[in-house]
Amino acid sequence: MLSTAMLYFRETAKAGSLRRAAEQLGVAPSAISRQIAKLEGELQTALLDRRANRTTLTPAGELVLAHADQVLQNSEALRGALQELIGQPVGTVRIGSIEGMVSHFLANNLARFQKRHPQVKLQASVVGSRAVLEALQEGRIDIALAFNLPERHAFREHARLEQPLCAIVAPTHALARRRSVSFRELEGHRVALPDRSFQIRHLVDRIASKTQVSLDLVIETSTLDMAKGVVRNSDLITFLPRYAALHEVSNGDLCAVPLQERDFAATATSLLTMPGQRQSPASRALLEMLATSMGRYGSNAVPRSDSGNTRVQK
Incomplete structure (x- = not known):
C-alpha cells in the first residue's frame, strides 16, 4: 500500500x-x-x-x-489473489475500447457485469484503435477492444468479431432495401465519414483507392455517433460494420447494406490482453463475459481459446 x-x-x-x-x-x-x-x-x-x-x-x-x-500494481494483484481464495472478484478492471463497440455491446455488458459483481469497479475509456493498443502495451488498461489488428502483433487475442463493412443509410434511402451493394456503385455519392483518427476511415480510403471510386465527402466528424445521426436524417451514406450501428438498425432508424467486396472490405474487432500480464479474477470474469458475448453477437464472431486457436461454434 x-x-x-x-x-x-x-x-x-x-x-x-x-x-x-x-x-x-x-x-x-x-x-x-x-x-x-x-x-x-x-x-x-x-x-x-x-x-x-x-x-x-x-x-x-x-x-x-x-x-x-x-x-499499486502489486497491491491490486495481492487483493485479487486473496479474493480468489474465497471466490469473490473485487478490485478495478480497466478497459479501453474503440467507439464502435461502446453504445450497444460494451455498455450492455458492463452493466450486466456490474450487476453480477457489484464490488468490482470498472474504468472504461473510449479512444481510437491505435491509442487503445498503446494503452494496453503500456499497462494503462487491462483489456482492449481494437479494430483490424495487423497480421503480425504482440497481443493475446481472446475473441474476434468479424463482419463485412456496410453502407449505412437511412430507411428512406434508395439503397435501403438492397441485400448488398458494390462499392463501385457508390461513385459520386455524398458521404459522411469519421476522420482519419479512425482505422475505419483508412479502410474506406483503401477501398476507394483500390476500386478507383470517388466519393463526395461532405461531412467529416470525430465521432461515429455524429456520422450515424447525420445519415439518419439525410440522404448521405457512411460506412461501418453492422455491429457499430446495431442499436439503430434494430430500431429501424438505419439500414446496413453489406459491401460485396468482402475480400478487402472485411472488418474484425478483437478482444485483447497482453501476454504475460497477470489478470485478476475480476478481469478474467469480464474477459469471459465479453468473449462469450462476442460469440453471440453475429454469425461471424470467432471465440478463441487460451492458446489462440479458433474454437468451432456449434
Missing part, C-alpha cells in the same frame, strides 16, 4: 500540477505540497521540478513514480 505522501506525489506526477491533483483528490493544494515536501525530506532528494505552468519529474522522481506504480 502507498503512504499518503507517496499517493499525493503519484497523483501530482500524473496530473502535471498540484492544482489538478488537488481537484482530483479533493484536498487542498497546500496539503499535497506539505506531503510531497515531507517525502522529499525523507528521501533527501527533489522529486518534482516546479515551474510556472507545469510540474515535471526529476530523474529521482521518475524512479519513485515507477516504484509507486509497481506498488
Whole structure:
C-alpha cells in the first residue's frame, strides 16, 4: 500500500500540477505540497521540478513514480489473489475500447457485469484503435477492444468479431432495401465519414483507392455517433460494420447494406490482453463475459481459446 505522501506525489506526477491533483483528490493544494515536501525530506532528494505552468519529474522522481506504480500494481494483484481464495472478484478492471463497440455491446455488458459483481469497479475509456493498443502495451488498461489488428502483433487475442463493412443509410434511402451493394456503385455519392483518427476511415480510403471510386465527402466528424445521426436524417451514406450501428438498425432508424467486396472490405474487432500480464479474477470474469458475448453477437464472431486457436461454434 502507498503512504499518503507517496499517493499525493503519484497523483501530482500524473496530473502535471498540484492544482489538478488537488481537484482530483479533493484536498487542498497546500496539503499535497506539505506531503510531497515531507517525502522529499525523507528521501533527501527533489522529486518534482516546479515551474510556472507545469510540474515535471526529476530523474529521482521518475524512479519513485515507477516504484509507486509497481506498488499499486502489486497491491491490486495481492487483493485479487486473496479474493480468489474465497471466490469473490473485487478490485478495478480497466478497459479501453474503440467507439464502435461502446453504445450497444460494451455498455450492455458492463452493466450486466456490474450487476453480477457489484464490488468490482470498472474504468472504461473510449479512444481510437491505435491509442487503445498503446494503452494496453503500456499497462494503462487491462483489456482492449481494437479494430483490424495487423497480421503480425504482440497481443493475446481472446475473441474476434468479424463482419463485412456496410453502407449505412437511412430507411428512406434508395439503397435501403438492397441485400448488398458494390462499392463501385457508390461513385459520386455524398458521404459522411469519421476522420482519419479512425482505422475505419483508412479502410474506406483503401477501398476507394483500390476500386478507383470517388466519393463526395461532405461531412467529416470525430465521432461515429455524429456520422450515424447525420445519415439518419439525410440522404448521405457512411460506412461501418453492422455491429457499430446495431442499436439503430434494430430500431429501424438505419439500414446496413453489406459491401460485396468482402475480400478487402472485411472488418474484425478483437478482444485483447497482453501476454504475460497477470489478470485478476475480476478481469478474467469480464474477459469471459465479453468473449462469450462476442460469440453471440453475429454469425461471424470467432471465440478463441487460451492458446489462440479458433474454437468451432456449434
